Amino acid sequence: MDVNQVADLVRVIIARELEIDATSLNSDASLRQQYALDSVAAVNIIFHLEENLGISIDTSLLARVDSVRDINDLIFKLYAAP
Amino acid sequence: MPGGRVVVTGMGCVTPYGPGTDRFWENLVAGRSGIGHLTAFDPKPYATKVAGQVRDFDPADFLSAKEASASARSVQFALASARMALDDARLSLKGADTGRVGVFIGSSAGTIEYMAENHATFLEKGIRRVHPMFPALSYPGVVATQLAISLGVRGPVMSISSACTSSTDAIGIAWLQIKAGLIDCAIVGGTEAPLSPILYASFDRLGVMSREPDPVRASRPFATDRDGFVLSEGAGVCVLEAEERALERGAKISAEVAGYGATSDGFHPFTASPDGTEGERAIAIALEQGGVDPSQVDYVSAHAVGSRQNDPIELDLLEKVFVGHRTAVLVSSIKSMIGHTMGAAGALQLMAAIRSIENEKLPGTLNLASAEQSPVLNLLAAGSFETAVRCTVLPTFGFGSRNAALVLTSYGR
Numbered sequence: 001m002d003v004n005q006v007a008d009l010v011r012v013i014i015a016r017e018l019e020i021d022a023t024s025l026n027s028d029a030s031l032r033q034q035y036a037l038d039s040v041a042a043v044n045i046i047f048h049l050e051e052n053l054g055i056s057i058d059t060s061l062l063a064r065v066d067s068v069r070d071i072n073d074l075i076f077k078l079y080a081a082p
Numbered sequence: 083m084p085g086g087r088v089v090v091t092g093m094g095c096v097t098p099y100g101p102g103t104d105r106f107w108e109n110l111v112a113g114r115s116g117i118g119h120l121t122a123f124d125p126k127p128y129a130t131k132v133a134g135q136v137r138d139f140d141p142a143d144f145l146s147a148k149e150a151s152a153s154a155r156s157v158q159f160a161l162a163s164a165r166m167a168l169d170d171a172r173l174s175l176k177g178a179d180t181g182r183v184g185v186f187i188g189s190s191a192g193t194i195e196y197m198a199e200n201h202a203t204f205l206e207k208g209i210r211r212v213h214p215m216f217p218a219l220s221y222p223g224v225v226a227t228q229l230a231i232s233l234g235v236r237g238p239v240m241s242i243s244s245a246c247t248s249s250t251d252a253i254g255i256a257w258l259q260i261k262a263g264l265i266d267c268a269i270v271g272g273t274e275a276p277l278s279p280i281l282y283a284s285f286d287r288l289g290v291m292s293r294e295p296d297p298v299r300a301s302r303p304f305a306t307d308r309d310g311f312v313l314s315e316g317a318g319v320c321v322l323e324a325e326e327r328a329l330e331r332g333a334k335i336s337a338e339v340a341g342y343g344a345t346s347d348g349f350h351p352f353t354a355s356p357d358g359t360e361g362e363r364a365i366a367i368a369l370e371q372g373g374v375d376p377s378q379v380d381y382v383s384a385h386a387v388g389s390r391q392n393d394p395i396e397l398d399l400l401e402k403v404f405v406g407h408r409t410a411v412l413v414s415s416i417k418s419m420i421g422h423t424m425g426a427a428g429a430l431q432l433m434a435a436i437r438s439i440e441n442e443k444l445p446g447t448l449n450l451a452s453a454e455q456s457p458v459l460n461l462l463a464a465g466s467f468e469t470a471v472r473c474t475v476l477p478t479f480g481f482g483s484r485n486a487a488l489v490l491t492s493y494g495r
Contacts, residue, residue, distance in 0.1 A: 016147045016148050016151065017148055019146055019147075019148050040215065043214045043215060044152065044215060046214075047213050047214060047215070048151070050210060050211075051211065056210050
């Protein structure tokens with residue numbers, strides 16, 4: 001997957017978990033404050049990203065990011081790492 | 083109001099025919115089998131090679147993507163059926179005060195296929211592929227819990243697991259709660275997705291499933307050449323309401339759940355006690371609770387799964403219930419067409435019986451070419467039979483020698 005495909009996947013997985021349309025997801029908004037992302041939803045997002053991309057995500061890393069853009073940058077770094 | 087009548091105002095189901103109550107009913111009275119060759123997994127190692135698989139079910143037709151991705155197949159069936167039942171009842175729970183609405187769902191095997199699949203993934207791929215939500219998505223209570231969360235129900239929420247009497251007991255417990263005035267509406271029924279290799283293998287080794295290779299002929303309840311049951315998937319969910327509440331909101335009332343009785347033989351992990359005494363008593367309790375005399379019963383939608391050992395025990399105890407009260411009680415088994423949906427069986431018997439009351443038509447028993455007849459019971463062979471139905475008995479019997487029965491009557495009898 002290239003960077004755009006990973007970004008699309010991240011967006012779809014987050015939107016599905018939040019039960020909103022992926023196109024309406026604001027990339028820079030706070031997922032916790034604007035979209036009421038809770039810990040259970042975060043765990044589900046991590047699980048589906050790991051499953052789809054074959055990566056391992058340290059939960060503590062995800063705790064430090066809060067927007068689609070942040071998550072996307074983090075995930076692509078993990079995915080592209082050798 | 084405590085002690086008032088309890089009525090059915092909506093129904094939804096997923097069966098081997100696919101989703102939908104109309105499809106279920108039309109196939110039953112057409113005498114069509116929903117049983118097919120097992121394709122859920124490789125049938126080669128097993129002596130039995132047929133099943134009542136649900137083949138035409140897309141969770142996306144009923145569930146959000148999030149709900150579908152985070153639920154076992156049995157939960158998907160139950161939630162889809164519940165949404166169909168609420169639509170049928172023209173009842174919206176969204177934004178409503180649901181503190182006096184309950185959810186009571188029966189399931190024998192619960193989420194076994196989900197648990198087995200996740201365990202296999204864990205063994206193969208390790209801890210990183212274990213879903214952290216696994217405990218919340220797989221425990222036996224989830225079949226009712228997920229419905230309560232998705233539908234926003236705030237009353238009592240219970241999953242009942244009492245083997246093949248599960249949905250009968252779930253409906254009965256909800257009936258008691260409404261009768262007691264604790265709640266005035268309940269989402270009730272049963273769900274089962276038992277087609278997991280581990281469960282299929284154990285039933286195969288027990289030799290309790292039919293080994294007939296022709297799927298249409300495999301399930302032969304009451305037939306002299308019956309050779310075991312056919313394992314099936316499915317769910318049936320109804321909306322039960324206190325009569326007063328149903329009338330107040332102008333609901334369409336399909337039938338009345340008049341009585342419920344449950345007993346146990348305390349006898350054996352698999353088989354019923356040959357004397358059938360406690361099975362007979364469960365039916366007697368249900369009739370008594372409903373104020374119904376055995377002479378008033380027109381029809382029995384039998385449990386009858388095609389078991390060599392247990393079908394005759396059921397016939398014998400039914401004879402004892404009705405002998406001296408009336409003759410030629412009509413009896414048939416829908417399991418001849420849909421197989422045995424275990425914990426969902428009682429709910430599906432109830433739903434077929436409601437359609438029988440509404441349409442004055444009974445489904446017969448497929449593959450019943452030769453059976454032992456009696457003057458008390460009239461076993462209906464394949465086909466459909468036009469007759470007015472006012473009062474039905476719906477017995478179920480389960481592993482652990484359990485017995486449970488409902489009495490269903492036409493509304494305003």
